[in-house]
Amino acid sequence: MSVTPEKKAPGVRVSGLSVVYRTQAGELPAISGIDLDLVPGTITGVVGESGSGKSTLALSLLNAVQPPGRISAGSVEIDGLGDVVKLRGEELRKARGRHIGYVFQAAQNSLNPLKTVGKQLLDLGRSHDVADLRGLVREAKDLLGRMGMDGARVLDSHQHELSGGMRQRVGIMLALVLNAHLVVLDEPTTALDMITQATILRIVREVHEERGLTTLVITHDLGVVAEVADRLAVMYGGQVVEQGPTMEVLSAPRHPYTQGLLQAIPRLVGDIDEARALPGRPPTLGTIPVRGCVFRDRCVLRMDVCETEKPPVVSFGTSIALCHAVEAAGRDGRAGSPRAGEIQEVVGAQGATGVHEVRGEQS
Amino acid sequence: GSTGDKPAASGGSGGSGGGLYTTIDGLKPGLDVNGPINPWNPKGNAFVGLNAMRIAWSKNHMTDPNQFYPGIAESWEIAPDNSSITLHLHPDNKWSDGKPVTAEDVKFSIALAYTQGSTAFAIDPGAAGAASEVEVVDDKTVKITQDMDNPSVTFVRGVMDSYIVPQHVWSSVLTADFWDKLKAARGEGAEAEKAREEITALSEKVLAFAPPKDVSAGPFTLERMNPSEALLVKNKNFYNAANVGPDQVKLLNYTGNEQIWNYLIAGKLDNAPFTAVPADVMKRISSTPGNGVIKGYSPVSLGMAFNQAKKPYDNVHVRRGLAYLINRDEITKIASPEGGTPALTTTGIHQKPAAEWLGADLATLEPYKLDAAKAEEEFKKAGLKKDGGKWTLPDGTPWKFTVNVPAPFSDWISGAKAITSQLTEAGIDAEVVTTADYPLYLKEIAEGKYDVGFWLIALGPAPYNIYQRLYGASNGWSILGGKIKHAEPGKNGNWMGGPETIEVDGAKVNPGELTAKLNSASGDEQKKIIGQLAKAANQDLPVVQLWDYVNTQFVNTNRFSGFPENDSDLLRQPSGVWIQLGMVKKQ
Amino acid sequence: MITGKNITKTFRQRGGVLAGREVRALRGVDFAIEKGGAASFIGESGCGKTTLGRIIAGLETHDSGEITIDGTPMSPLKPRHREPYFRRIQLIHQDPYSALNPTRTIHQTLNAPLVLRARQTGRPRSWVDERAEELLALVGLDPAYVLPRYPHQLSGGMRQRVVIARALTVDPDMLVADEAVSMIDVSLRLGILALLKDLRERLGVSVLFITHDVATARYIGDDGELYVIYRGQVVERGHVETIISAPVHPYTQSLLSAIPVLHGLEQPGEQRVVPTEALDESHHDAGCLFARRCPFRTERCESELPVLGHGEGTPQEHACLHPERRSVVATPIGRG
Amino acid sequence: MFARRLAGHLARGLVMILVVTTVSFFVIRSVPGDPMAARYEKLVEQGMSPGAAQRAVEVLYGFAPTGGLWQQYVDYMSGLLRLDLGQSLLVPGVSVSTVLFSAAKWTVLPVLAGTLLSFLIGVVMGVYAAIRRSGRLGDILAISGSLLHGVPQYVLALLLGAVFTTLLPILPTSGTADIMFEPGFNAGYIGSLIEYATLPVLTYALASYGGWILAMKSSVVTVLGDDFILAAELRGIKRGIVFRYVARNAILPLFTILALSLGMLFGGAIFIERIFNYPGLGLMLIDGINNRDYALMGGAFLLITAAIIVANIVADLFYTVIDPRVRSGEGAA
Amino acid sequence: MTAPVIAAGGGRAALRRNFWRGVWRVLKRKPSRMVGMVIVLGFAFMGAFGPMFYPDPLPRDTAALYAPPSWAHPFGTDFEGTDVLSLLVTGSRYVLLTALVTAVITVVLGAAIGLFAGFRRGRWDTVLMRITDMKLTIPGLPLLLVLSTIWKFTSAFEMGLVLGLLGWGGVARAVRSQTLSLRERGFIEAARGLGLSTTHIIGRELLPSMAPFIAMNMLIAVTGAVYAQVGLFFLGVLPFEANNWGVMLNLAVFGGGAMSSPAALPYLMAPLLAILLLTLGIVLVVDAMDEIFNPRLREE
Numbered sequence A: 001m002s003v004t005p006e007k008k009a010p011g012v013r014v015s016g017l018s019v020v021y022r023t024q025a026g027e028l029p030a031i032s033g034i035d036l037d038l039v040p041g042t043i044t045g046v047v048g049e050s051g052s053g054k055s056t057l058a059l060s061l062l063n064a065v066q067p068p069g070r071i072s073a074g075s076v077e078i079d080g081l082g083d084v085v086k087l088r089g090e091e092l093r094k095a096r097g098r099h100i101g102y103v104f105q106a107a108q109n110s111l112n113p114l115k116t117v118g119k120q121l122l123d124l125g126r127s128h129d130v131a132d133l134r135g136l137v138r139e140a141k142d143l144l145g146r147m148g149m150d151g152a153r154v155l156d157s158h159q160h161e162l163s164g165g166m167r168q169r170v171g172i173m174l175a176l177v178l179n180a181h182l183v184v185l186d187e188p189t190t191a192l193d194m195i196t197q198a199t200i201l202r203i204v205r206e207v208h209e210e211r212g213l214t215t216l217v218i219t220h221d222l223g224v225v226a227e228v229a230d231r232l233a234v235m236y237g238g239q240v241v242e243q244g245p246t247m248e249v250l251s252a253p254r255h256p257y258t259q260g261l262l263q264a265i266p267r268l269v270g271d272i273d274e275a276r277a278l279p280g281r282p283p284t285l286g287t288i289p290v291r292g293c294v295f296r297d298r299c300v301l302r303m304d305v306c307e308t309e310k311p312p313v314v315s316f317g318t319s320i321a322l323c324h325a326v327e328a329a330g331r332d333g334r335a336g337s338p339r340a341g342e343i344q345e346v347v348g349a350q351g352a353t354g355v356h357e358v359r360g361e362q363s
Numbered sequence B: 001g002s003t004g005d006k007p008a009a010s011g012g013s014g015g016s017g018g019g020l021y022t023t024i025d026g027l028k029p030g031l032d033v034n035g036p037i038n039p040w041n042p043k044g045n046a047f048v049g050l051n052a053m054r055i056a057w058s059k060n061h062m063t064d065p066n067q068f069y070p071g072i073a074e075s076w077e078i079a080p081d082n083s084s085i086t087l088h089l090h091p092d093n094k095w096s097d098g099k100p101v102t103a104e105d106v107k108f109s110i111a112l113a114y115t116q117g118s119t120a121f122a123i124d125p126g127a128a129g130a131a132s133e134v135e136v137v138d139d140k141t142v143k144i145t146q147d148m149d150n151p152s153v154t155f156v157r158g159v160m161d162s163y164i165v166p167q168h169v170w171s172s173v174l175t176a177d178f179w180d181k182l183k184a185a186r187g188e189g190a191e192a193e194k195a196r197e198e199i200t201a202l203s204e205k206v207l208a209f210a211p212p213k214d215v216s217a218g219p220f221t222l223e224r225m226n227p228s229e230a231l232l233v234k235n236k237n238f239y240n241a242a243n244v245g246p247d248q249v250k251l252l253n254y255t256g257n258e259q260i261w262n263y264l265i266a267g268k269l270d271n272a273p274f275t276a277v278p279a280d281v282m283k284r285i286s287s288t289p290g291n292g293v294i295k296g297y298s299p300v301s302l303g304m305a306f307n308q309a310k311k312p313y314d315n316v317h318v319r320r321g322l323a324y325l326i327n328r329d330e331i332t333k334i335a336s337p338e339g340g341t342p343a344l345t346t347t348g349i350h351q352k353p354a355a356e357w358l359g360a361d362l363a364t365l366e367p368y369k370l371d372a373a374k375a376e377e378e379f380k381k382a383g384l385k386k387d388g389g390k391w392t393l394p395d396g397t398p399w400k401f402t403v404n405v406p407a408p409f410s411d412w413i414s415g416a417k418a419i420t421s422q423l424t425e426a427g428i429d430a431e432v433v434t435t436a437d438y439p440l441y442l443k444e445i446a447e448g449k450y451d452v453g454f455w456l457i458a459l460g461p462a463p464y465n466i467y468q469r470l471y472g473a474s475n476g477w478s479i480l481g482g483k484i485k486h487a488e489p490g491k492n493g494n495w496m497g498g499p500e501t502i503e504v505d506g507a508k509v510n511p512g513e514l515t516a517k518l519n520s521a522s523g524d525e526q527k528k529i530i531g532q533l534a535k536a537a538n539q540d541l542p543v544v545q546l547w548d549y550v551n552t553q554f555v556n557t558n559r560f561s562g563f564p565e566n567d568s569d570l571l572r573q574p575s576g577v578w579i580q581l582g583m584v585k586k587q
Numbered sequence C: 001m002i003t004g005k006n007i008t009k010t011f012r013q014r015g016g017v018l019a020g021r022e023v024r025a026l027r028g029v030d031f032a033i034e035k036g037g038a039a040s041f042i043g044e045s046g047c048g049k050t051t052l053g054r055i056i057a058g059l060e061t062h063d064s065g066e067i068t069i070d071g072t073p074m075s076p077l078k079p080r081h082r083e084p085y086f087r088r089i090q091l092i093h094q095d096p097y098s099a100l101n102p103t104r105t106i107h108q109t110l111n112a113p114l115v116l117r118a119r120q121t122g123r124p125r126s127w128v129d130e131r132a133e134e135l136l137a138l139v140g141l142d143p144a145y146v147l148p149r150y151p152h153q154l155s156g157g158m159r160q161r162v163v164i165a166r167a168l169t170v171d172p173d174m175l176v177a178d179e180a181v182s183m184i185d186v187s188l189r190l191g192i193l194a195l196l197k198d199l200r201e202r203l204g205v206s207v208l209f210i211t212h213d214v215a216t217a218r219y220i221g222d223d224g225e226l227y228v229i230y231r232g233q234v235v236e237r238g239h240v241e242t243i244i245s246a247p248v249h250p251y252t253q254s255l256l257s258a259i260p261v262l263h264g265l266e267q268p269g270e271q272r273v274v275p276t277e278a279l280d281e282s283h284h285d286a287g288c289l290f291a292r293r294c295p296f297r298t299e300r301c302e303s304e305l306p307v308l309g310h311g312e313g314t315p316q317e318h319a320c321l322h323p324e325r326r327s328v329v330a331t332p333i334g335r336g
Numbered sequence D: 001m002f003a004r005r006l007a008g009h010l011a012r013g014l015v016m017i018l019v020v021t022t023v024s025f026f027v028i029r030s031v032p033g034d035p036m037a038a039r040y041e042k043l044v045e046q047g048m049s050p051g052a053a054q055r056a057v058e059v060l061y062g063f064a065p066t067g068g069l070w071q072q073y074v075d076y077m078s079g080l081l082r083l084d085l086g087q088s089l090l091v092p093g094v095s096v097s098t099v100l101f102s103a104a105k106w107t108v109l110p111v112l113a114g115t116l117l118s119f120l121i122g123v124v125m126g127v128y129a130a131i132r133r134s135g136r137l138g139d140i141l142a143i144s145g146s147l148l149h150g151v152p153q154y155v156l157a158l159l160l161g162a163v164f165t166t167l168l169p170i171l172p173t174s175g176t177a178d179i180m181f182e183p184g185f186n187a188g189y190i191g192s193l194i195e196y197a198t199l200p201v202l203t204y205a206l207a208s209y210g211g212w213i214l215a216m217k218s219s220v221v222t223v224l225g226d227d228f229i230l231a232a233e234l235r236g237i238k239r240g241i242v243f244r245y246v247a248r249n250a251i252l253p254l255f256t257i258l259a260l261s262l263g264m265l266f267g268g269a270i271f272i273e274r275i276f277n278y279p280g281l282g283l284m285l286i287d288g289i290n291n292r293d294y295a296l297m298g299g300a301f302l303l304i305t306a307a308i309i310v311a312n313i314v315a316d317l318f319y320t321v322i323d324p325r326v327r328s329g330e331g332a333a
Numbered sequence E: 001m002t003a004p005v006i007a008a009g010g011g012r013a014a015l016r017r018n019f020w021r022g023v024w025r026v027l028k029r030k031p032s033r034m035v036g037m038v039i040v041l042g043f044a045f046m047g048a049f050g051p052m053f054y055p056d057p058l059p060r061d062t063a064a065l066y067a068p069p070s071w072a073h074p075f076g077t078d079f080e081g082t083d084v085l086s087l088l089v090t091g092s093r094y095v096l097l098t099a100l101v102t103a104v105i106t107v108v109l110g111a112a113i114g115l116f117a118g119f120r121r122g123r124w125d126t127v128l129m130r131i132t133d134m135k136l137t138i139p140g141l142p143l144l145l146v147l148s149t150i151w152k153f154t155s156a157f158e159m160g161l162v163l164g165l166l167g168w169g170g171v172a173r174a175v176r177s178q179t180l181s182l183r184e185r186g187f188i189e190a191a192r193g194l195g196l197s198t199t200h201i202i203g204r205e206l207l208p209s210m211a212p213f214i215a216m217n218m219l220i221a222v223t224g225a226v227y228a229q230v231g232l233f234f235l236g237v238l239p240f241e242a243n244n245w246g247v248m249l250n251l252a253v254f255g256g257g258a259m260s261s262p263a264a265l266p267y268l269m270a271p272l273l274a275i276l277l278l279t280l281g282i283v284l285v286v287d288a289m290d291e292i293f294n295p296r297l298r299e300e
């Protein structure tokens, strides 16, 4: 195991990925037909509300969707590994950890409470047939040190002796210590406070660059993505409704959901009256529309076609959005996309006051 | 696949090759590893006939209590007036450690018996049948004299029943001045009182004494034991060792009858004393090869006793009515098919000795054959009324018949249940009431908290013992310093509450006094008294006799032979006695 | 009007292995909230915000200091007599999932306090149902839909609204919202914040808002006051907008710097402050509580405990020995 | 920390023992019935003359406690201070502690064996039931577990007894060992011990097996749902190691129950001992009650109670030692 | 969302209807629960009405003691020639009634003490829990054995009372810890903050949340009580009642030799099977408890 990481960030191509969960009402899709490319060496951020399928997507990258769920269609091609969906047994196990590092949503609880971090590190090494366990420990201490912690002390600690932020960093260390170059972080900062969140995000960014990784960060907080990600994918109801370079998507959101989301984020500066919540509520497994656009129930730009037709992929340079309205706007020759302001105008035109708007939530 | 024959193969210790005799100590439900090897200790590991020796073994004659087989004593002479007995020990009998058994050992053991207050060796002055002097005549001869101020016909039996232990093992228990103290205790006054107290205080010490190892003059010594079994090996120094069949004896522990049944079905026991056995189990036992049954007399009967202080049982007609109404054949069949014979009548005596004691008179007594019409007649005489098929008391309240039995005695419960079923069918509202255990049962009936309850009677062979159950303490009569006293019903343990005098053949008799007299009366006088008492019991019915127990013993002749015959007078002695007398032979 | 003077609270572990360990959750906090006013408490995890909120709502007792409600000091009163005062301060839980009884329908949940209320005020039974519908409408829910349902049949946002409606059943003077939006979906957060603001404006309910996200504090009302708490001590206090635009305490600055920047829409503040160490509550220093983590600490900070007060030239109060305005807040691109 | 905890436990345990002893003392003394009367009746039935039986029984009075109830209590308690439980009436002249300990041996060994056996099998099957919980087999395991857990011991004992003594009589149903074997460490004796203990042990194992399988199943299900297991899998940890993670975490709470149930074992086998006539504490207690041997009853209560208290303490301290969360204090918060 | 809108006011009856419909759904979900329910209801029916089908006293046939099973006597006859099945049925009333009384007392007492301790906390809690600990430390069966010599449990209610008084400890302990954890839940705190009465909080908020737990304990207490009393009767320390299941066991084993000869085996098996079946029924029903009382699981 080489201590100096080679730069060999893999590319990842998710195509047509669908995941279904078996429920009382039969198998329902949590993700349907997602296409997503992770560019080698970049950080991709996935945002979406609770239940939009983010964790499911993240687990799919490791072919680790838990029963009663299963990947029903599609493929996840990872450079150097091939289609992960087809991997089985030992192959799959070896891929996890060594090639793909995963940082858990609730990193707080991602460590065995009965074992010290160091012992779990050794378990990890043994599982992946690392010959030089000392080297592994050295590497781990090194990583921890770079994340601002006393490596020796941390390796000697049990989970409960570490604070939330520390555990999260240990999680990152364990994901990276085997020199994985694809790292998936599922909500790495949820339940942490602002300062710790900022620290973790900084570390993610630094480690990413230092080690030359391909990173996927999953979060429900647009701010987090904006802070760390190069590219951004917005998920809604099991679909990626918009994706593109972060700067681009944020400064010129095209999908009405992205626009609404951006507007709904409380900001430190600016007119507070400009911000408002999205009407309605996010769909759950049972309420995701099967046909047409998943967002249409909450969409201010809804058209008849949204009820029946899957939204088309509209691309703008390196970004794409899945929306009938955007497509229509493009066809109408409007420049690129409706700007945020314009959408606001539409909303305003519908005369939504705060109260009425929220009342719409139960529709 | 039982363990019965395995040990011989896999080799225990002791002289293997000789027979292993397996039995149960019927006198001691529950072996206890903690018990000392001490015959006076109720849980002591001294087993009668095996490693606990008595002077002689009672024959349990039906009418004469003073017939014996030799034990420690080879022979004896009883003075014609019962005033003394001279014992002659076996000349070459030795303790298992090789020391000879001497007259001093006997005297010493008698001293120990004094502390335990055994019948013949009571220290309280005036006790009936107590010894007044113990005299070592020579090394092998002892003479014991009865205090004739208050003689008893069972004096000899009391002497013979004494356990003999080696003085050289037990010497530490008694001080040298014991006999002086005893003499002092015989007197009157404070000094005597103090001496008596000192002797009584010794009783605990004697009872608790635990010899480090078994030194016995019996045919066996205790080798080892565990909570469920005890192993005894042959005592080579026993005077009759040559004729002792088995080399080893295994005693099996039991806490419930069902264990004995299982042992018997498995053919594990060479001998088992009497236990109640259900008919089907009996069938299975009999089908085991080699198993056989010897039946003999067992001087016990089961009576249904009335609390005569309670209405309507104070009325003799009610009691008689019930006697007519209860189908004793059926009850015996249900409750004790193997261990009992239905009582032919109620005399207070077991049927067999009754025939001996009463002769032709027995036939003149009322047999109380099942007869519903007579029962009705008697009930009517008592003023009971039948109302819509149900009997009510004279005052019109319903008659609720409850019969008490202790819960652990399942044959009694079955019997009681059968009685209530019969009575219910006859229109009496009847119910069984059980009491959690025997001590509680005894306490409750003693306190009069019952209407009708089960009670063992006819405990022979001594005639006093027989009637003591009907006309003794439980019915108000007690002997204090040779004087007979009667307590009111409900007082001083009088729970039967019968009348103090009963009219028999036109004459008033006091059954308590008559019973007490049995202690010292002899010969014809005894016969006469017993005739009177039997009549009294038959007419007055303080109890309804339900069944007479049968001494049903089990033997297995696969390994040993020479067991007593049916009705043998040895049947009430444990098989250790049979063995030491040289009867039991290896097959 | 509720004021607190020098409120302290120390948790002592009883029994167990931790027996004897102390946590100083509050170290002499002063506050004052006007009728109809708004105040926000911000701070890192574990710095005592919830504790303070619960003390204010009467759900926890404090060790020393005095809370005065509408001019009546609470400490001389027996617990029984304090209740009516505290009843008028209602706590909105962070977690709308556990705040509603899963075995009771919303109708039942709202009815119970309303029936009590009707009894107290002598209103007829019929008022109860009317009022329930009125309150639900007030929080922006459709009564016909919501009333017969169990909590699990509602979304997080709806649940939080029900919780607020329930708090309103007793006509409170003040709502204490402890991280009331942190568990609500992003797209709905603003709705709840707007509702709280709306309630302030329409019903005159004052709102005490507890959060670790400074940005949300603005949305309760622009006239609100902001209390920055660190390890049980208020380190900066003032008008929300003032503190956001001109924080002087390095801790406040750290908090504000930590807010993610929407790259593309905003540019980061130039002087972002990052604490040098992580929070360690067990540490006891004589001086400034923040000194260990402060990038600007001097020797003085380690020995001298600064107290909250008006420094020269700052409109807000602060507890820093070296107050200095830093521009840490991201600014929208194009506005400067 | 540990020492302080231990001291606290011991103090509380002593108070508990004091109270329980007091309560049981008065309850026991209020049991009606005269032990002497019962013994007298027995002797008479055995053919002893009434007078002799009377005197023989009187000797036993020397072993019965004397004085008023209060005096007896004071005597008893002061005896306890000297660890003297008094004299047995059942086996006069033998101290209660001797009787107790010789009986306890026969309860502890088989019940311990039964518990451990069922613990091992139950834990393994529990893991299996948890892994297969959605399948038919898991259902069957769980329901059979609940059933065995729910069915009283005596039902199992009677069923086993009926099978192994009536239908195919291959196992002994009473006693501890064949006396023909010299006690000691030899194959014959040990084989005999095992043979005799089979039915009690089997019954006890069956009766407690259900509890273990249920407890282990739910514990494993809980742990399987814990994030760290998934996290370990996602790190590519070997199945064997993950299984160890699950097992260790799941079994931890069971050790507490194990310790507690070992504490209960002293009082736990009355039915089994009665049905199989195994001479342990239960049978001894029944004997004690039937013979109104107050000292013996009191001693048995004390022993049983003390065992439970000690087990509680051990369980707690054990937890402190093996669970790092409690060890350093966080879990107790 | 197109769920039917239920009128807010008149919802009570509808709620109840919904509840039963939910229960039905829960039972239907697994056939085993149905079986369990049928068994439990069957026993309840047997206890309530069974004795009415038989004459009192039960007929006996002294010519057929311990008769083997036959069409006339599916479980054979007892020592007296009475049909074992009829004994079993007529005896179920006492057994089940005692069990019910015990269960009610156990649960009511246990829940009350647990709730009180958990809700009040502080000194009351300490005192009550010390008492509970003490209670749990005193070995139950030995104590019962001793008590049975002191007290004759003649009626089902007395028996139930004693068993209940001895049995509440575990429930109290568990209810207390549940209460403590529920207490920290937002909705209880909110209810207190709203000034709702303690009765309301305990009766309407806490208890329903613990309903599945309490119901489960109740069922378990039922089985426990059946076992305890049958066991005591089996050991023979309680009053005799020919048709009591425990007495049947006792007589079969110690009187009839069921463990020695197959003749009395049916007599032994009948009560054993009854107990097994009852246990099975209760186990299967307990499995459904959680879902029955949890509206979320009920409706899924």
Ligand SMILES: Nc1ncnc2c1ncn2[C@@H]1O[C@H](COP(=O)(O)OP(=O)(O)OP(=O)(O)O)[C@@H](O)[C@H]1O
Pocket (backbone or CB within 6 Å): A021, A022, A023, A030, A048, A049, A050, A051, A052, A053, A054, A055, A056, A057, A066, A067, A068, A069, A105, A220, A283, A284, A285, A286
């Ligand atoms: N085990 C499961 N069984 C049934 N449905 C599931 C399961 N796990 C997830 N789902 C459903 O799949 C959908 C996507 O879930 P997922 O966990 O991927 O969402 P998420 O975006 O990560 O949400 P969150 O922000 O809450 O973590 C949700 O509607 C969820 O209800």
Ligand SMILES: Nc1ncnc2c1ncn2[C@@H]1O[C@H](COP(=O)(O)OP(=O)(O)OP(=O)(O)O)[C@@H](O)[C@H]1O
Pocket (backbone or CB within 6 Å): C011, C012, C023, C024, C025, C043, C044, C045, C046, C047, C048, C049, C050, C051, C052, C212, C281
């Ligand atoms: N009941 C309690 N017992 C002991 N310590 C407590 C208790 N409640 C709170 N604390 C401690 O008091 C301190 C302040 O806690 P508090 O919950 O008020 O913080 P907070 O600011 O609300 O944090 P968060 O942002 O995590 O909610 C913490 O260290 C906490 O551990």
Ligand SMILES: [Mg+2]
Pocket (backbone or CB within 6 Å): A054, A055, A056, A105, A186, A187
């Ligand atoms: Mg997720």
Ligand SMILES: [Mg+2]
Pocket (backbone or CB within 6 Å): C049, C050, C051, C178
């Ligand atoms: Mg908080």
